[in-house]
Amino acid sequence: MHNRLKPRWLVEMIAVWGYVQRNYFLTKRYFMWEVVWLTFTTVNAMSITFIGAGAAQRPGAEAINIQEYMTFLLIGALIWSYLSMIFDILSETVQWERWEGTIEYTFMSPTSRVTHLLGMGVYAVVYGIIRTAIVLGVAMLAFDLDLSEANYWAALVVLAVCSISLVGFGVVAAVMPLLSPEKGQQVTYIVSALLLLVSGVYYPINVLPEWMQVMAQFSPVTYALEGSRAALLGGVGLSQLWGSIWPLLVMGAVFVPMGLFVFHLGESYAKRTGKLKRSG
Template sequence: MKKALAFLRRDFLIETSYRFNFLLSLAGMLFSVLIFYFAGRIVDPSYVSDTADDYFSFALVGMAMAMYLRAGLGSFAESVREEQMMGTLEAMMATPTSLSTIVLSSAIWRFLFTSLSVLAYLLVGAAFGVSFAGANIPAALLLMALTVLAYASLGIVSASFIVVFKRGDPVNWVVSSLSILLGGVFFPYSVLPGWMQFFSRLLPMTWSLDGIRSALLKGSGFSSLWREFLALAAIAAVLVPLSLGLFSLAVRHARRTGSLVKY
């Protein structure tokens, strides 16, 4: 726990030292919300009526959860790559701290910052008229946790590629592209051809957004969202041990070949 808090403090101090970049992030968030706010005025609400009252609220939740997608897929690989490039990975590996602890602890700040950003997105959306009055917060939070677990597992697989190959990670690109295209982030997957809808059902994002939109915007509870919970739990149950196993293999390979600190 002390090591994790030390990493969190380090990353917090680094992030807050670049205040202008933080302000640019806030401005970018506001512009994104405005784009979909005005786009929502020309989109027929009937297209998204299953999980939202209008397109703006539909897209707002999609944008917010896409941030967890990026954090889950990129945080672990980025932490490995940053430590390699800065030359600090070798020094940390000389300590009793394991590489797994280093990678996992380095991602804590990114997930915390992403959670705050998601909250900011939803608050800005509320200021523009999105109603969360009847939201089922416990159901939404549990679905978010399962979503983060699923995509963090894929992020660990992504980090495994970075440990071995240094560059050219296909996992991040493929999963993020397919999730944005097929997962219902900016448009309902029901508009896709039937064969594409089949593949969309294999993605955590599809189940996540269906459930979280219903919980936040329709007030749906656990009893009506059991399919989404079951699907995300099953995906996480498969991906968590698989990702940890692959990462362990990647680290052993890098140690054996002496390439762990090369970049």
């Protein structure tokens, strides 16, 4: 029974599973809300895809490959839904813990902050993949899109690598609800909106002003979209996707430690100023 007899790594792994299981229990308990959000995401992805269908009605539409354009938009909607979900789950979970007051019990437990954030990150990735797969399935039924050439495996690898840096970003964003449970979450929407603006989710980044294109180079979403579109639309293999993968690996190596460092600073500030308590 006593954990003092267990090796450190095993104690940390049990805690990672604890965080994953806790989030699963919470998702289960709010199942109807999950259905509402899934419906919202699906409808949203479909309405964005219809923008492509609408382009066929515009003057000069004959120059556009409408089916390819619709697939381009759908991939953007799906990838954005997945990546923003990872980002949101991390910050929302911290906000949740602040509201319930359980963050104090998390912070006084002996497992490390890396374990805490890893547990939340693992759940976010698994949950995001399942939801995105459902939305993709519905979209495939709704639209006659040609994904016969798609290299799903290569797209998944690109997304998996991008998820790492997004977890780093999400951990940075999670500092805001840690310090202010009332308004912190809203601040994270600014970061999210900026990523959406500059990363070429629904348009190629070369239509952006030059200064925004510079910003796009620092967004992992840019490379995730480039890589997964190439894999899904053009059937490109992993070896040809290296140009998208290496920047994501570098960003993951930078953003994850940066996220942990920023979270550590936020936690220390909260402990110095007594901001962790809800009452009492």
